[in-house]
Amino acid sequence: MSVTFSNAYQILELKSGATSEEIRRAYLNLVRQHPPDRSPDKFREIHAAYEMLNDPMNLATALMTANRVRPDLSAVIVEAEKVRPRLATLNLLALGNLE
Numbered sequence: 001m002s003v004t005f006s007n008a009y010q011i012l013e014l015k016s017g018a019t020s021e022e023i024r025r026a027y028l029n030l031v032r033q034h035p036p037d038r039s040p041d042k043f044r045e046i047h048a049a050y051e052m053l054n055d056p057m058n059l060a061t062a063l064m065t066a067n068r069v070r071p072d073l074s075a076v077i078v079e080a081e082k083v084r085p086r087l088a089t090l091n092l093l094a095l096g097n098l099e
Contacts, residue, residue: 003045003048003049003052004052004062005052005053005058005059005062007049008048008049008050008052008053009049009053011045011046011049012026012027012030012046012049012050012053013026013030014026018053020054023050023053023054024050024054027046027047027049027050027054030046031043031046031047034046
């Protein structure tokens with residue numbers, strides 16, 4: 001399972017906005033419950049979630065991109081394709097080479 005910012009708190013069984021001390025405590029508790037020699041897959045998941053929340057750069061990147069809405073531009077592209085260009089392509093290319 002790929003760990004993302006949104007499910008890292010769930011993996012560590014925390015509420016979002018937990019402090020670094022709460023994150024560390026939850027991580028250590030879960031590592032005791034799922035040591036790497038008994039359940040390596042679960043341990044990897046727990047460790048990846050901890051790394052995601054513990055690294056300030058990962059945390060900042062996730063927070064900056066979490067609520068970004070990606071617009072659907074397909075309707076704009078379809079409408080733009082219906083309109084004929086005002087100048088021919090060769091004329092536009094020639095204008096770009098005037099120097």
